[in-house]
Amino acid sequence: MKKQIPLIITFIAGMVMVLQFFIPHRPFSDLQQLFNSWFLIITVFAMILGLGNLLKVHTKRLQRKPKGWWYSIVLLAGFAIMFIAGMVWGIERGTFFDFLFWNVHLPMSSMMFALLAFFVASASYRAFRARTPEATLLLISAILVMIGRVPLGNYIWDKLPLVSDWIMSYPNMAGQRAIMIGIALGIVSTSLRIILGIERTYLSGK
Amino acid sequence: MSLILLLIIAGINVDVFDTSNDDVSCNIVALASNAVVGSLEHLKSSEFPAPPTNVLPKDKPNDAGGSIILTWMKSVDDVEENELVKEYQVFRSSSLDREFELIGTASKGFEKYVDGTTIDGTQYYYMVKASDGVSYSQPARSEAVSSSAQWFHTGRINMLVATVIISFLILWFIRQAKSGKELYIRPIAGLEAVDDAVGRATEMGKPIMYIPGIMDMDNMQTIASVIILGRVARKAAQYETTLLVPCCRSIVMSAAQETVKEAYFDAGRPDAFNADKINYLTDDQFGYAAGVNGMMLREKPGAIFYMGAFYAESLILAETGHSTGAIQIAGTAMPSQLPFFVTACDYTLIGEELFAASAYLSKEPLLLGSLKGQDMGKAILIAILVGGVILVSFGFSKIIAWLTTG
Incomplete structure (x- = not known):
């Protein structure tokens, strides 16, 4: 019974979502919105679980003092400051919470995003080494696309931007579409397995 | 004199003309006459723009009514x-x-208005007037019409047919597998390497890190990822290796905890399950990336799995993982992130392989049967694509409409 009830719920929910795609009539037309609303409500309550877990894990780390335990102090302090700032003074524009968001949180997020530039450089260095014919092909097409998309490319040869566009519009697009078709079929197959209860790993089924 | 008056009315500067020349004079008369007629028409029509014609109301098809x-x-x-x-x-x-x-307006040049405020079954009459903001044309009236809801979306017949065919194929091959028929599934290097990755981490005495993407449980990739997590967790439990699962969403954390717990129970190692190892970090994309990077650098995992939906953080994570020397296996259905994973990871499951992973790892005939059905569906789609290209090349464009979803 412990497994049957979740399977029945999954089957009904899955079939309802499939049907609502083909049946525009009410109540089917409203079901997707209804399910989305339920999901949002569950997500909000699940946030409590998430926060509880976060606080529990890092409090334990402070007690056990494993390697890098002081980071937990930073996390808990950051959490407490933002939480208190939001609860006491609100989150509107001009509040202390707003100040922290724009002057601490956002710059740190931007910094993480900016790191991407360095990671792209290091990854490109590895990827573009012409060790195999495929890697050489990748290297050549990457150089053509990159140079073709900056003013320098046009300066070197005015047809380079066209070559770059051709690579992006045809070989690249064809590859992406092939992947997308595979993904769509994979989603159908996985959905069917879950709806029909064939895939039940999440229920401890083999 | 009258000529000059006419020219003045028409707004033409008479100084530019030489009235001594007869031909020119005649031309001026013709020009002036035209100008006056045009001007009078303008005056007339600026008061009353011509009305629109052929006002046709119809029930909006394939909707829920209204x-x-x-x-x-x-x-x-x-x-x-x-x-x-x-x-x-x-x-x-x-x-x-x-x-x-008055229920609404449509801008100049438009020939359509959707009235979304009707009550089904009630007859409505419509009237459309052209307006310049001050004056209005005569109204153009419509016949009576009423709205209604439909029970089937006729624009999606092609999707229904495709769904039925693909579902039939998948179920057919599942049935074949059930009857004991051996099915060949092509080897997928990334999935073959899962055992090796877990084994390597075990031998090195290092933990395994499993990153289920940054999207919530309503994303199919996350669902597939949690299913794969179950398989990986079972192996980790068998090998008695620590499994770390940092999560970006609370619901994913809850689902991952349950899945891993069940896997440990199945593997006969419930005592080894530690819920704190499957922890929530933050919903923030780059906060999550920073948190996971920190964990990687502190814990130095022997194997890292990236399975699910990733965005810009993919390369930040994968490059940091690469710098720790861990064996890395990634799988995502985000085409824009695949190049990053291919570059930074040892193995990458591309698109559909992510969804095939669970079935592949389980080796269960039922699940493998569904993979075979999926492959057959792909073969049919390839055939339709090739056939479609040929037909369109020969001018049979109707196939585009047949394959377009409403």
Whole structure:
């Protein structure tokens, strides 16, 4: 019974979502919105679980003092400051919470995003080494696309931007579409397995 | 004198003409006459723009009711050169005897208005007027029409057919597998390496890190990822290796905890399950990336799995993982992130392989049967694509409409 009830719920929910795609009539037309609303409500309550877990894990780390335990102090302090700032003074524009968001949180997020530039450089260095014919092909097409998309490319040869566009519009697009078709079929197959209860790993089924 | 007056009315500067020449004089007369006629027409039509014609209301197809589509043909004054028509005003009444009520406007050049405020079954009459903002044309009236809801979306028949065929194929091959028929599934290097990755981490005495993407449980990739997590967790439990699962969403954390717990129970190692190892970090994309990077650098995992939906953080994570020397296996259905994973990871499951992973790892005939069905569906789609290209090349364009979803 412990497994049957979740399977029945999954089957009904899955079939309802499939049907609502083909049946525009009410109540089917409203079901997707209804399910989305339920999901949002569950997500909000699940946030409590998430926060509880976060606080529990890092409090334990402070007690056990494993390697890098002081980071937990930073996390808990950051959490407490933002939480208190939001609860006491609100989150509107001009509040202390707003100040922290724009002057601490956002710059740190931007910094993480900016790191991407360095990671792209290091990854490109590895990827573009012409060790195999495929890697050489990748290297050549990457150089053509990159140079073709900056003013320098046009300066070197005015047809380079066209070559770059051709690579992006045809070989690249064809590859992406092939992947997308595979993904769509994979989603159908996985959905069917879950709806029909064939895939039940999440229920401890083999 | 009259000629000069006419020219003045028409706004033409007479100084530029030499009236001593007869031909020119005749031309001026013709020009002036035209100008006056044009000017008078302008004066006339600026008061009353010509009305739109052929106002046709119809129930909006394939909807849940409550909508009527109104189409008309533009007013003859609705041209770019003049400002006689600035908008069309749409009026509605439930009876010809009652007063018509303004329900909306459509900009100049438009020939369509969707009235989404109707009550199903009620008859409505529509009236459309062209307007320049001050004056209005005569109204163009429509026949009575009522809205209704439909029980089937006719624009999605092709999707229904495709769903039925693919579902049939998948179920057929599942049945074949059930009857004991051996099915060949092509080897997927990334999945073959899962055992090796877990084994390597075990030998090195290092933990395994499993990153289920940054999207929530309503994303199919996350669902597939949690299913794969179950398989990986079972192996980790068998090998008695620590499994770390940092999560970006609370619901994913809850689902991952349950899945891993069940896997440990199945593997006969419930004592080894530690819920704190499957922890929530933050919903923030780059906060999550920073948190996971920190964990990687502190814990130095022997194997890292990236399975699910990733965005810009993919390379930040994968490059940091690469710098720790861990064996890395990634799988995502985000085409824009695949190049990053291919570059930074040892193995990458591309698109559909992510969804095939669970079935592949389980080696269960039922699940493998569904993979075979999926492959057959792909073969049919390839055939349709090739056939479609040939047909369109020979001018049979109807196939595009057949394959387009409404």
